[in-house]
Amino acid sequence: MNTKKNFGYGIFAVMIMLLVCALSLTGCPPEPEPEPDDSGTPGLEYELDYNETGYIVSKGTVTEGAVVIPATYKGLPVTRIGFFGKTSITDITIPDSVTSIWGGAFSDCTGLTSITIPNSVTSIGGGAFDGCSGLTGTLTIPDGVTVIGEWTFRNCTGLTSVTIPAGVTHIGPAAFFSCTGITSITIPASVIYISEQAFSGCTGITSITIPIPYNVTYIYERAFEGWTDTQTINVPWSSGNKPSQWDSNWNADCNAQIVYQQ
Numbered sequence: 001m002n003t004k005k006n007f008g009y010g011i012f013a014v015m016i017m018l019l020v021c022a023l024s025l026t027g028c029p030p031e032p033e034p035e036p037d038d039s040g041t042p043g044l045e046y047e048l049d050y051n052e053t054g055y056i057v058s059k060g061t062v063t064e065g066a067v068v069i070p071a072t073y074k075g076l077p078v079t080r081i082g083f084f085g086k087t088s089i090t091d092i093t094i095p096d097s098v099t100s101i102w103g104g105a106f107s108d109c110t111g112l113t114s115i116t117i118p119n120s121v122t123s124i125g126g127g128a129f130d131g132c133s134g135l136t137g138t139l140t141i142p143d144g145v146t147v148i149g150e151w152t153f154r155n156c157t158g159l160t161s162v163t164i165p166a167g168v169t170h171i172g173p174a175a176f177f178s179c180t181g182i183t184s185i186t187i188p189a190s191v192i193y194i195s196e197q198a199f200s201g202c203t204g205i206t207s208i209t210i211p212i213p214y215n216v217t218y219i220y221e222r223a224f225e226g227w228t229d230t231q232t233i234n235v236p237w238s239s240g241n242k243p244s245q246w247d248s249n250w251n252a253d254c255n256a257q258i259v260y261q262q
Contacts, residue, residue, distance in 0.1 A: 040070035040078075049079065054097075058082030064089060064111075071095035081105050096120045101128050103149065110134050117142055126172060127151040135159050136181075143167060148175045150195070157181050160204075166190050171198045173220075180204050187211060193218045196247075200225035209234040212261055221249040227256035238262045 044067075045060030054077045057069055067089050070078055077097040084092070085107040092106075096118045103125025106112060113134045117124070119142045126149030129135065136158040141148065143165045150172040153159065161184045162176070170193045176182065178201035185202075187194075189211045199208070200222060208224075210216050210233075224233060233256045237243065241262075242250075251258065 039068065040073070041067045044069070045082075046073045046078070047082070048076075053077075054079035056080040056082045056102075059084045059087055059089075062089070063087050066091040066093075068093045069095055069098070071097040085109060091115070094118055094121075099123065101125060103127050104130065107131055115139070119143055121145065123147075124152060125149055127154070129156055130154045131156075133157045137161070138163065141165055141168070146170070148172055150174055151177065153179055155179070161185065164188055164191075169193065169215075171195060173197060174200060176202055178202070187216070189215060191216055194220065194223050196220040196222055197225055198223050199227075202226075203228060203231070205231060207232040207234065209261075210236050212236045217243065217245050219246045219250040221247045222252045222254070223250050224254040224256060225252065227254045229255045229257065231256040232259055233257070234259045234261055236261050 041062055043061035045058045046055045049056055055073045057078050064087065072078060079097060080100045080102065081098055082102050083105060085104055087109055088111045089109055090111050090113055092115055094117060098118065099120055100123040101121060104127045106129050107127050108131040110131065110133050112132050113136060121142045122144035124145055130151045133155060135156050138161040139159055140163040145165060146167050147170040148168060152175050154174050154177040157180050159179055160181050162182060164186065166188045167190055168188060169190055171191060173195040174197045176199050177197055180201060180203055182202055183204045183206065185205060185208060187208065187210060192215050194216060203226060235258060237260060239260050
């Protein structure tokens, strides 16, 4: 009787060992992937960020209409906006999870009429809105942005006002090139660099002021190219005392009246 029991226990032990071996070879069944967030516009493309903590979203197969970007995808936040350029999108909803808009993200989206950039965004790449001539009204740059890159708003001819936050230190080359519709813009005291052609062709601005006290250490050539004699640039120094690091051609091809504040 005991022999039979021992034999039975032996078979049972062998079966357990075989099962353990099988599991070690095949591994445990994989956990199911989280379901994608279905609140975003169908057809968008998502790519896992390099550090695998969030997703980059781009246009995928979306070519027109209003676009909604979800805050999460497969359980992770959507943190960056990739390329949507040269499409016929008309409106885009950006969630607070987004921290970065890539360079050229919405370039030549001429049908884009409005956009609200949430305060979570701290980086806007060069040319992000280049050629978005359909954008109208006021655009507010988030408080966390410190650099306005080259061509960021170039040829955004429909904008009438842009709010630059107090933390911006650099206004890049041709950042507002040919924004002919802008009538009002304020340069904050935090700005150190105004690059070449930054405000070239902005003929709708009545007056612009370099603030006192000022940190604008560098203004590069033709920064206000194409301005007419009906426009005014208020500068923070007396006649003949231009800061040494301002380019000698900072106001080349500019007919605006220069008003000295000291």
